[in-house]
Amino acid sequence: MSALGDLRRIKGSTRGSPQKRDNRTALAFLLPWFAGLGLITIGPIVASLVLGFTDYNLIQPPKFNGVDNFTRMLSDERLHQALGVTFTYVMVSVPLQLACALALAMLLDRGLRGLAFYRSAFYLPSLLGSSVAIAVLWRQIFGAEGLVNQLLALVGIEGRGWISDPSTALSTLIVLNVWTFGAPMIIFLAGLRQIPIMYYEAAAVDGASKWIMFWRVTLPLLSPIIFFNLVLQIIHAFQSFTQAFVVSGGSGGPSDSTLFYTLYLYHRGFNSFDMGYASALAWLLLMIIAALTAVNFWAAKYWVFYDD
Amino acid sequence: MTDLTNRLRGSALTDRPSGTAPPPQASRRRRWSVGWTRSAVKHLSLCLLALVMLYPVLWMVVSSLRPNNEIFRRPGLVLESLQTQNYADGWEALASPFGHYLFNSAIVVLGCIIGNLVSCSMAAYAFARLEFTGKRMWFAIMLGTIMLPIHVIIVPQYIFFSQLDWINTFLPLIVPKLLATDAFFVFLMVQFIRGLPRELDEAARIDGCGHWRIFLQIILPLMKPALATTVIFTFIWTWNDFFSQLIYLTDPDLYTVPVALRSFVDSTVATSWGSMFAMSVVSLMPVFLAFLLGQRYLVKGIATTGGK
Amino acid sequence: MRIFRTRRASGAVALALASALVLPACGSGGSNSDLELSDKPVTLRFTWWGSDARHERTQQVIDLFQKEHQNITVKGEFKDWNGYWESLATTVAANDAPDVIQMDELYLASYAERGALFDLATASKHLKTADFDPNALATGQVDGKQYAVPVGLTVYSMVVNTDLLAQYGAQLPDDSSWTWDDLKTIGDQISKASGGKVTGVQSWGFDAGGVNIWARQAGASLYDDTGNVVIPQDVLAGYWSYLADLAKTGIAPQPSVTIERASAGLDQSGTATNSSVFGTWWNTQLTSLTKASGQNLKLLKLPGEAQAKSPGAYYKPSMFWSVSSRSKYPAEAALFVDFLANSEAAANVLLTDRGVPANNKIRAMIASQLTETDKAAVAYLDSIKVGPAPRVTPNGASSIEAILKRHTEAVLFGRSTPDEAAAAFIKELQVEIDRA
Structure with missing residues (x-):
């Protein structure tokens, strides 16, 4: 462990070197971002917060109604259903997707013949994104006459319409999300490329096995990127909309089993002309995501390794 | 410029007694000594996985070559007749030839890529390398701006842009990117910059470099994987983004690919699925090409990892 | 092709917030117009949902109309069903709705009762409805006002x-x-x-x-x-x-x-x-x-x-034509709806794409041009015994x-x-x- 330990110590020694404040330079670097925040982002965000305290049907001017929208949430059963569905989706699909992405990225990072082909093949599904075609394609796999059932029929099992059965519909969407692991995979690949090879060489000198190298070198040095993917995928998964929208034909069905939070919010806002309530729902979602993100950042102190 | 980075890298990364470094050939030979069978098994399982991943995409390509009424009556990937009529039909099916929509999408994508590259990297540098007042707060605000679902932001934002008379231009789609409103990429680049060894900038600072020079000459070249990731993702996500393009572009002359593609489908009448799939395949081409070209830069990490 | 278009961006930030909250009151737009046709150039925006086949036919009808009325330009905005309603709600909220709107029975009352639609009866000078069956026409009324004209009938x-x-x-x-x-x-x-x-x-x-x-x-x-x-x-x-x-x-x-x-x-x-x-x-x-x-x-x-x-x-209107209450050109919009609803030239192109025409004269006129299955659909509609149509879907029940x-x-x-x-x-x- 000595060579690796040395390295760590060398790196560690530069930590916490005194920094003076660079407010003026920072302002220059952040100028576009501040402009965007002030001119474009903040206005609509504040507007949506204010609308959360109104009854607003999009056509007539909003009417202030105090905290009615928020008290209404307490007895809104479909909201509770949507929360349940969304939490399940986030908790299951994010770790699965990240694990797949990392595993494939590790596999494809090493000298493997046909690397470019595999990388493209695994990324291609993610290119389809939210295309309308997704709904049809997904039915070709998980539909009553889809690929899965044809394979099951080979071994004599009678399938069902997986997408349209309330007990399996959410699972197919989780698979759909995992299927598009391309984006985090690419980010992992880019991150793996940033790990200086000398760390591995140092570890090899110490006689570390591949497994040890993964735990002691790859994971710590990749941790900022893992952290990034984790935070962003959680935010992203909470806001999942398009795939559920496209696959269930916009309904969140069958029987609300794929009623994602944003899907419900969208229905309230655009189909039921209930934009005041939808805005309030959006802010509840913001609170939930912000809280989870804060927890993530707090926990990051214990496992994310920065070089500064 | 490369001189400088090389010199820096030399000082920071290989600053170890050279005697402890393993001879590179040794480790490489070890890696190549993986048995034939293991390699074959690996390729076979990867190919199988690729096939499963690609099945829906292949099905779409096959369907685009089938007559319309056969598409849903025949599952499977076997083509009995090959007909390219769908491509000709789909190309001319809407108000303008499909190339027009591809062109519109290309303009939007190009604008967004430039915007994200410039503005997000600047903001990211400030967050990753500069000390300034309220840094943590601004960072939290930045993350917070992507936590609200677009559906409640879009109405106030639309009103704002329509006051500017920007509806039916590409400005509402591009200008926000020029102003670093895409926090995803800011955060992504922050994580990458934080992963770069600090010694590099410190050495440069000792050489008398200011922040702009460090940013332009050291950090930017070193974060090529992150920049490539940004380009690819911006390309794909903008290319597929339906909602904001639908809302801001109401004039069919300005329609982009996703908006055009959706207007093929109407679930209450017979839809020209063949044409829709054909145009989906056509619209997949540019993103796929972008990915194929872009991935070369993804794998070219910083020079120290070139040995892999 | 126009790609970028800009005007002053003064006070943009303040406006964004203010306008989101103090939207103009409804139903006031269009009242300053005397409902006379203008001889100056007029541009109408016309929006509908459908599939590619419908987009093509509708564009042909627009061309026919523009040939007859040289000073009027009609910009067609085609959407898919889901995108259509998002886009419509957003544009109505921003006081930027298209002039001529294809409307569905589910949403008619929701838009009409909130003052987003124009009472077409006030433009009867330009929009004739005499050839419509009174019962069919009634399906486009909300609170006694003709907010919409039925396009086609289905059973x-x-x-x-x-x-x-x-x-x-x-x-x-x-x-x-x-x-x-x-x-x-x-x-x-x-x-x-x-x-x-x-x-x-x-x-x-x-x-x-x-x-x-x-x-x-x-x-x-x-x-x-x-x-x-x-x-x-x-x-x-x-x-x-x-x-x-x-x-x-x-x-x-x-x-x-x-x-x-x-x-x-x-x-x-x-x-x-x-x-x-x-x-x-x-x-x-x-x-x-x-x-x-x-x-x-x-x-x-x-x-x-x-x-x-x-x-x-019962006869269900397949869809309606309606005009935005804030249209700057309600007279021209009504004239265009008249063309869609009463013109034989338009009917010859549209045929039954939007349902069997609710206009009796037009329905008889196109009968001979229809395909076998369309003929069967028309014959079925004519042969069936129907009761009075149910009440329009109430505001809120969309x-x-x-x-x-x-x-x-x-x-x-x-x-x-x-x-x-x-x-x-x-x-x-x-x-x-x-x-x-």
Whole structure:
């Protein structure tokens, strides 16, 4: 462990070197971002917060109604259903997707013949994104006459319409999300490329096995990127909309089993002309995501390794 | 410029007694000594996985070559007749030839890529390398701006842009990117910059470099994987983004690919699925090409990892 | 082609917030116009939903109109169904709605009662409605004002695949007297004969048409005149029991298949893929269905009509033309709607794309040009005995089909009993209406 330990110590020694404040330079670097925040982002965000305290049907001017929208949430059963569905989706699909992405990225990072082909093949599904075609394609796999059932029929099992059965519909969407692991995979690949090879060489000198190298070198040095993917995928998964929208034909069905939070919010806002309530729902979602993100950042102190 | 980075890298990364470094050939030979069978098994399982991943995409390509009424009556990937009529039909099916929509999408994508590259990297540098007042707060605000679902932001934002008379231009789609409103990429680049060894900038600072020079000459070249990731993702996500393009572009002359593609489908009448799939395949081409070209830069990490 | 267009961006930030909250009051727009046609250049925005075939026909009609009225330019904005309503709601909220709007029955009252639509009767100088059947025209009225003109008419019908019927040795039922039980019997016969490969019936329960018919045959209705939900709980429960029975006995496919097909749209339905013999459809869908199926399909009257307390069948407007209340050019917009509704040249292009024309004169005029299946659809519409149309979907109830679909799914999967579903449905829909 000595060579690796040395390295760590060398790196560690530069930590916490005194920094003076660079407010003026920072302002220059952040100028576009501040402009965007002030001119474009903040206005609509504040507007949506204010609308959360109104009854607003999009056509007539909003009417202030105090905290009615928020008290209404307490007895809104479909909201509770949507929360349940969304939490399940986030908790299951994010770790699965990240694990797949990392595993494939590790596999494809090493000298493997046909690397470019595999990388493209695994990324291609993610290119389809939210295309309308997704709904049809997904039915070709998980539909009553889809690929899965044809394979099951080979071994004599009678399938069902997986997408349209309330007990399996959410699972197919989780698979759909995992299927598009391309984006985090690419980010992992880019991150793996940033790990200086000398760390591995140092570890090899110490006689570390591949497994040890993964735990002691790859994971710590990749941790900022893992952290990034984790935070962003959680935010992203909470806001999942398009795939559920496209696959269930916009309904969140069958029987609300794929009623994602944003899907419900969208229905309230655009189909039921209930934009005041939808805005309030959006802010509840913001609170939930912000809280989870804060927890993530707090926990990051214990496992994310920065070089500064 | 490369001189400088090389010199820096030399000082920071290989600053170890050279005697402890393993001879590179040794480790490489070890890696190549993986048995034939293991390699074959690996390729076979990867190919199988690729096939499963690609099945829906292949099905779409096959369907685009089938007559319309056969598409849903025949599952499977076997083509009995090959007909390219769908491509000709789909190309001319809407108000303008499909190339027009591809062109519109290309303009939007190009604008967004430039915007994200410039503005997000600047903001990211400030967050990753500069000390300034309220840094943590601004960072939290930045993350917070992507936590609200677009559906409640879009109405106030639309009103704002329509006051500017920007509806039916590409400005509402591009200008926000020029102003670093895409926090995803800011955060992504922050994580990458934080992963770069600090010694590099410190050495440069000792050489008398200011922040702009460090940013332009050291950090930017070193974060090529992150920049490539940004380009690819911006390309794909903008290319597929339906909602904001639908809302801001109401004039069919300005329609982009996703908006055009959706207007093929109407679930209450017979839809020209063949044409829709054909145009989906056509619209997949540019993103796929972008990915194929872009991935070369993804794998070219910083020079120290070139040995892999 | 214009790519960028800019005007001053003064006070933009303040405006963003302010305008989101202090939107202009409704119904005031357009009042400054004297409803005279202008001879200066006028640009109208016209929006509709549909598939590529409809976009093409509609563009042809726009060209014809522009040729007749040189100073008027019509910009067509085509969308898909879902995108259409998002976009419309957003543009209306921003006081930027298109001038001429294709409207659906579900949303008509929601827009009209909130003042987003223009009373077309005030533009009767430019928009003639004399050739419309008064009953049909009434479907476009809300609170006594003509906010919309019906485009086409449709009737709920039973589509039967006669080829499959013959293949499994079943007789074509006599649709002048058949009952819902007869449908079960013959459906069962087919499901058994095919060994389950083809089901007798394709289940329904996902659109407002089916439940309206069921209620009307029982002498009830979904809403009363004031727009409250009045369908008796036991009638609605009976509806769902019937559908649940179809699935349970194998007359209809298993629930997951039914729901999958329902959300997949016409091309992948049991009727279109020749995997169900009977299915409920709007009569004008016959042409699309026949094209997809490739076999012989026939329209039958609905079961139970002979025994019904009152006729279940009714003319449903396929869609409407309406004009935004904030249009700067209501006179020109009305003139364009007049062209769409009354012009023979336009009708020759549109034919039955938006339903069998509600304009009687036009319907007679295009009759000879129609395809066989379209002729059958028109003949069916003319032959059927209908009752007065149900009340327009009340303001707030635009999501009725989504609510209906959800409860049908719950019943089919046994997650609620028909009785529970009926009680929950009535309560939920009423809350939506009260809230609006």
